[in-house]
Amino acid sequence: MTRSELIAQIRAKSSYLCVGLDTDMARLPAHLLREPDPVFAFNQQIIDATHDLCVAYKPNLAFYEAMGAKGWESLQKTMAYIPDTHFTIADAKRGDIGNTSRLYAQAFFGELGFDAVTVAPYMGIDSVQPFLEFEGKWVILLALTSNAGSQDFQLTQQDGGEPLFEKVMRRAQAWGSPANLMFVVGATHPEKFEEIRRIAPDHFLLVPGVGAQGGDLEQLTRFGANEDVGLLVNSSRGILYAGSGADFAEKARASAQALQAEMASLLG
């Protein structure tokens, strides 16, 4: 999906919601465990219940890889089920020496057909470039993550006083463009969004951390949105597990709808 197609979807739906498909066997409603593929059955109902409210889906690979070959199959079926109108993100946090990254890119873009993959920046340009070489696909580079451990390296000051994540953002802008490179910035750092927008005014930001991690949608939108909206805000557990019984999909819809309504109001 191109940048202008993504922006058009956001405008049409008044939504920059990304639903995280962190589908955990241990949290599935009991009645789904009788299905031949409970993970896919759950994802299908979540997609049916939310597709008109969101513009993106983000399966986190850990939840599928943990189940071995069966998990991979559930992921392939889920990818085939997501409507073409939606931006798809493989939250895989990959990155390795060039020839290995090339095969990761082939797996996520070629085999599975994702629009974007999350990539760790710390092995440098040759670990990221193979992903960027895929025409029409996106890299979403980890910049400032939502977890407490983001203090350990990302927020440490470098020579000249800038935090490491800012150095990553400045340097990586030479590798890709706003048409194929986004950054991950956690919603748990609302005070950083103003500066981040000075560093990267045009790039989309993928923002995890609302819902279960407590990030504030209003704050991050006020400081993080740009003229094209420029945000994809993810919620996983807050939507998927809003309910735990037979009505889980209705509860998931209500949770997604609350976020979408707030987004529509913030977009004004």
Ligand SMILES: O=c1ccn([C@@H]2O[C@H](COP(=O)(O)O)[C@@H](O)[C@H]2O)c(=O)[nH]1
């Ligand atoms: O900095 C980051 C990067 C990725 N994530 C991922 O996003 C979702 C968040 O799930 P919630 O249930 O909405 O908290 C999950 O897949 C994380 O691995 C992140 O949280 N922070």
